[in-house]
Structures are given as structure tokens and as C-alpha cells.
Amino acid sequence: xxxxxxxxxxxxxxxARKKMQLVTAMTLTFCLMISIPSFAWFNEQKKxxxxxxxxxxxxxxxxxxxREDRVFFDLGAINVNANVTDEFGNDIYYSKSTNQxxxxxxxxxxxxxxxxxxPKYVTEPELSxxxxxxxxxxxxxVSGSGTxxxxxxxxxxxxxxxxxxxxxxxxYRYNKGTTGVDEAAAVPSGANDEDIVKYNLNANSHTENxxxxxxxxxxxxxxxxxxxxxxxxxxxxxxxxxxxxxMEGASYSEVLGKTLNDESKEKYYTExxxxxxxxxxxxxxxxxxxxxxxxxxxxxxxxxxxxxxxxLEVTWNTDQQAxxxxxxxxxxxxxxxxxxx
Amino acid sequence: MSERTVSENNKMWxxxxxxxxxxxxxxxAESEEERRKQKKRAIKLVLMMILIALIMIFASIAxxxxxxxxxxxxxxxEANGSSFDIATKKEKVSxxxxxxxxxxxxxEGTKHTYNNExxxxxxxxxxxxxxxxxxxxxxxxxxxxxxILPGGYGELDLYMIAKKxxxxxxRINVKVTGFTALEFPVVDEETGEQKTDAQGNKLYVxxxxxxxxxxxxxxxGSQLEGKDLNVYKQAEKYLCGHILFFKDEGDTSSGxxxxxxxxxxxxAAFNTADMSWTLEFGKENAAENTAxxxxxxxxxxxxxxxxxxxxNADDKRKGYPVVxxxxxxxxxxxxxxxxxxxxxxxxxTEAGSTITVDNEMIDNPTDGDNFRKLSDGYNYADFDIxxxxxxxxxxxxVEKK
Numbered sequence: 001x002x003x004x005x006x007x008x009x010x011x012x013x014x015x016a017r018k019k020m021q022l023v024t025a026m027t028l029t030f031c032l033m034i035s036i037p038s039f040a041w042f043n044e045q046k047k048x049x050x051x052x053x054x055x056x057x058x059x060x061x062x063x064x065x066x067r068e069d070r071v072f073f074d075l076g077a078i079n080v081n082a083n084v085t086d087e088f089g090n091d092i093y094y095s096k097s098t099n100q101x102x103x104x105x106x107x108x109x110x111x112x113x114x115x116x117x118x119p120k121y122v123t124e125p126e127l128s129x130x131x132x133x134x135x136x137x138x139x140x141x142v143s144g145s146g147t148x149x150x151x152x153x154x155x156x157x158x159x160x161x162x163x164x165x166x167x168x169x170x171x172y173r174y175n176k177g178t179t180g181v182d183e184a185a186a187v188p189s190g191a192n193d194e195d196i197v198k199y200n201l202n203a204n205s206h207t208e209n210x211x212x213x214x215x216x217x218x219x220x221x222x223x224x225x226x227x228x229x230x231x232x233x234x235x236x237x238x239x240x241x242x243x244x245x246x247m248e249g250a251s252y253s254e255v256l257g258k259t260l261n262d263e264s265k266e267k268y269y270t271e272x273x274x275x276x277x278x279x280x281x282x283x284x285x286x287x288x289x290x291x292x293x294x295x296x297x298x299x300x301x302x303x304x305x306x307x308x309x310x311x312l313e314v315t316w317n318t319d320q321q322a323x324x325x326x327x328x329x330x331x332x333x334x335x336x337x338x339x340x341x
Numbered sequence: 342m343s344e345r346t347v348s349e350n351n352k353m354w355x356x357x358x359x360x361x362x363x364x365x366x367x368x369x370a371e372s373e374e375e376r377r378k379q380k381k382r383a384i385k386l387v388l389m390m391i392l393i394a395l396i397m398i399f400a401s402i403a404x405x406x407x408x409x410x411x412x413x414x415x416x417x418x419e420a421n422g423s424s425f426d427i428a429t430k431k432e433k434v435s436x437x438x439x440x441x442x443x444x445x446x447x448x449e450g451t452k453h454t455y456n457n458e459x460x461x462x463x464x465x466x467x468x469x470x471x472x473x474x475x476x477x478x479x480x481x482x483x484x485x486x487x488x489i490l491p492g493g494y495g496e497l498d499l500y501m502i503a504k505k506x507x508x509x510x511x512r513i514n515v516k517v518t519g520f521t522a523l524e525f526p527v528v529d530e531e532t533g534e535q536k537t538d539a540q541g542n543k544l545y546v547x548x549x550x551x552x553x554x555x556x557x558x559x560x561x562g563s564q565l566e567g568k569d570l571n572v573y574k575q576a577e578k579y580l581c582g583h584i585l586f587f588k589d590e591g592d593t594s595s596g597x598x599x600x601x602x603x604x605x606x607x608x609a610a611f612n613t614a615d616m617s618w619t620l621e622f623g624k625e626n627a628a629e630n631t632a633x634x635x636x637x638x639x640x641x642x643x644x645x646x647x648x649x650x651x652x653n654a655d656d657k658r659k660g661y662p663v664v665x666x667x668x669x670x671x672x673x674x675x676x677x678x679x680x681x682x683x684x685x686x687x688x689x690t691e692a693g694s695t696i697t698v699d700n701e702m703i704d705n706p707t708d709g710d711n712f713r714k715l716s717d718g719y720n721y722a723d724f725d726i727x728x729x730x731x732x733x734x735x736x737x738x739v740e741k742k
Contacts, residue, residue: 050498052488
């Protein structure tokens, strides 16, 4: 209160002219203070806004090995009567005693080779035997960005008695035993030879997928012309069109044998064919699915891209197949679906 | 003690009386002066009170004016301007918190009942200040907090309310602003390490910054560290370049043959300088307290072919064209592409050389090589938008003409 009194006293002490000036100045200031916001409003501009979130580009691709164009994921023809061959295309002879490739060796125990560098085998039937192939392996990749999960889908008809399985795969730049290279870039020495799939890179094969995945760039000049993929564990896809209750926990062969029963009327059959029952049972595809949740270390933290490799393994029973004369064609579909992540 | 005469005594009394009178008179004068002073003070006080009252009145008028609750017959406001208000009608608001984070002056508005343009009445939300958060458009992919991708489109849920009968003309300015969500790691104070969730994913807190105003200082500690901020700033320009605004709806009805369908008519005018769009809104004979829809339609065109190709003879186009083939609108869109190509197409490297879109390519989009280059440039720009810009705001300013 004293302060206010002081101000009033000081005001009282001022000469009349000064008092008038002060009052006028103050009044004008107040008027300005009031009129500025009012005038801004009278200008009649009003704003409205809406906020949107942009979805991170969550592309998903299924490609051949090393994210090459799909055309290079070539299943080709499968000759179930063919023998197991080496990388030069020659039949491999296995030793009857060791079950290992039976190479011709010289005095120094070195493998004797042909002119083209391929190894010579001991071919005498009493010492060696050849094996019929019982599987083929194909590498494919699933890559994308901005997603934490996806669903891998496999569908195939069952004209041939083939078993389809999908395995995780790891990509390496060098075969096992390659010396003078970064150890981590070569196939581990403990890897089983049968689990190593060789893939020769193709020229101009990256027109579909231009994702940049760190550590796995395709314009890397140091990239060798051949890459090696090592089969990991079975990803254990789930058959979606198995009979609901009876087939719970059924094995692959059970699914193959039973789901195509017209009477079962399981969900996917009915969705696809409705009441139509005259479908050849081997033409009804089996649908397999696997939800893949990516681990943090599988996603490039910077641009949120990822690339996973898989091996599709087609196997068959060699004894059974040898007795089949008719050639059949099967259709195999691979697709990925964006998860909710 | 000497004796005094009676007269002497009388004289003394008289003198004493005089003195007493004098004292009384002086006192009287003093108190009169006091009273005058008091009067003066009272007058001053009253004057001050009047002044304060005046200020209060002025202030409250201003306040009333700011508050749209004032009735139309109060003071000079009606004459001076509150002849319209803006409004929004639908229920859902998307990303309200994010919008308030970047501009806290926005508000959801208050509910009022107005007449509909086509009869009846409805509840509308009008702003409590002059900034209103628009409700979600049912047609837009933005509804239900869904995220926008190339191909996203919508119509703003914006109305103008005529406060008095007469002509309602307005200039609508629309601007897109991009925001980048900076992710700062959530650090455990005890261990100093980044916290993770149950699945082992690292935890971050996000904070929105205008993409155009990103600085290295702001991005410290986030995933942007060490990145080229110009890529981000250019990505926001691509966003502004890729979202086009239109006034009228096209024809996608089922009765129209596929090849004749198109999305929009009447593109808004683009102001290259600030990358904003202008539309004119006009309503003659607007009725009092009636809400009129302000048509503002937007589209983030999915493929370039929908804009640049003159027709779909080569079957290169995916989806319907944005505007009608062969129309003046198509020429407008092509001109827009040419005028703003640096903010629509991203230069990219192909077989060792840089491909930059030029007018010749835009003029001859049916040429296979050109089409591929245009599409790639457009799609690369889209990819940059998606990776650098996380949110965008469509801001509309409505100005009475």
C-alpha cells in the first residue's frame, strides 16, 4: 500500500502539465494494447489443420538369392533318377567302406584330376557306388523395410510325391576352407557339405529390388561371383488347410494324405471351391504359413531394412520315385505378406 | 497582585474572545481546505475508476470478440466482421496430441448447432480461438489413426458458417508441413544403458520437429545423427510437391466406363514461392447461421502415370488418372509438374550417370525410356518422403474477401 501511496504522492507532486501528459500517454497505450488484438481478429483470418502420419515405406520383396530378380529363382526340372554330382557335373562315386567320395589319389595322397580340374573317382562297382539325388535346394530371399514381421507363405500342388520344406539360410562370400579371407565371411568349417548351396551371381539381376541393406550391398565391388548359403534350421511352416481338429499336430505326410479329402470340407477348401467337389485331389494346393518376427539385430537400425535368406528344399523318397514313370508338374507359390509391425 | 478595573477585565476578555475566534476561523479554514483536498481526491478516484471501467469495457469487448460466443446484436462486432466462422463436423480427430505438440494454439472447438446447407440442422465444432483442429475425413486413409502412403487422398472436413445472410466469399490457402519424429533413446538412469521392452526392442521417445527446421543440434542423440539434413529438408519439399489439392470431385462412379473415370476436377492454384495452394470459395445468397462445405480435396498420387500420361493407351498407368484425360485440368497438372520438377522428381544415378527429369521428358511421358525415368524419379522422391518425414499437417487458412 505504501508503494501505491508513494506513486500517488509522486503523481501529486508533478506539475499539472506533466500530469496531463502522463494520463494521455497511459490512456493511449491502453487503447493500443486493446485495439491490436481486436484488429487482428477483425482481419478475419481463421485457421484449421489436420495431422497425418506417414507410413514408413514398408516394402516387401521375395527374390532369388542375394535379392536378385525373381526370374533367377528357377526351380527348373527335377530329374528324380539323376545321380548326385560334384560341382563339375560328374557323378560322385562313394566308397563302400567309408561312404565318402572315393577319389583317385596318387602316392602323396593328392586327388588326381582330369584336364578340366575335376576330380577322378574310383569307379569299380565292388569298391564304389553312386547315389541317386533325393533333394534339391533353392535359395530365395525375403527383404523389405519398415516392418518388424511378415508372413511367409508357400503353396504347392501335390502331383509329385515331393516334400517341401523351408529352412533358414546364412549367406557367406567364400566356401569353407578358403584361406586368406575374413573368417566370418567364409562358410564355417563345421558345416555339412550337403547343407551348402552354391549360387552363381547373375549380371544385371537387380532390377526389381533396390533396397539398400547394410553389409549386403549388391554394388559392392569386392563381391565374389559365387556366394554360398548354408542351411539352418527348419522354419516349421504350419499347414493352414489341414482338417481342423483331427489333423492337429499332424506330420507332413499326414497333411499330404488327408487334407485333400473332399468330405473334410475344411475352411480353405470351401473358401476356394465352395460346393464344387470335382477337383482332383492333387490339384488342390496345400497352404503353408509361417509368421516371421524379425529380431532387432536383423533390422538395419538406420534405414530399417532387412534381408533374410531361406532355402526351399524339395525332397523325395528315391525308391518310391524310381517306380513312377509319369512326369508330373507341380506348381509352387512363394509369397510374403506384410505383418502388422 | 494588582487590582484590575472592570473595563480592563472586559478588554482582556474581548481580546481573548478575538483570539479564540481567530483560532476557530483558522481551524475552519483549515478543515475547509482539507475537505476541498478530499473532494479533489475523490474526483481523481472517480476519474481513475471511470478510466479503469473504460479499459475493462474495451478489454472485454476484445475478449468477447475473441470468444465466438458473443451474440450477433452486441456492439459493433457484427458490422465489423464476424460474418463467418469456420467449423468441422465429424467425430474423430486423428493425431490430436501430435498436432498440439507442434502448435498448442489449436483446439478441438465447441459444439454448436447450425443449419445444414441442404436442410435440417447438425452439430458443428467451431473454434474457441481462431485455430481449429479438423475432424477426420471418412474418405481419407487418415481416419482411425491410419497411416498415409502414396495413393492416400481425402477431403477436408471444413465448413464456413455464414453469420448473416449475404454473399460469403473467401480465399482458402492450404499448406502442407512435414514433421520428423526424432527418436531419443530411453536411458536407464542407474545403468546408463538404453531401456528395452519385453521383446528386447530398444525403447525411444519421439519428439516432432519441423523437417524444414532440423538442425544437427536438435538431432543429437537420435537416429539422424551423422545424416545429411539436406536430404530431409528436400524430402519435405517432395512431400509438398507430391500432395496436390483440388476443388471438385471427378467421376469414379460405377456407371462410368473404367477408361473414363478420374478422381478430381479444378486443381488449386500453386504458389511456388511458399509451396502453398490457393482455392477460391464463393457462396452467393448464403443464409444466416448455415454451414457451407468448403471443398478442399487432396491426393498424394501413387504413380506418376496418373498425372503425366495423356491416356492409358499403352496400359502403363496403374489406377485412374488424377484429372480427366485431355482436359484443361490435365494441362494444368502437366504444367505444374514442369514448373516444380525439382520438388517432385529426385535425381538418381543409373549406370554411372545422373538422371534428372527435364521438361522434355514430362512432355513425352509415353516414351518408354522417359516414362521409366519419370517414374523412378517420382518413386525415389516418395521413398525419401517415407523415410525422412513421419508426419504432415495440412493447414488451411480461411480469409474473408
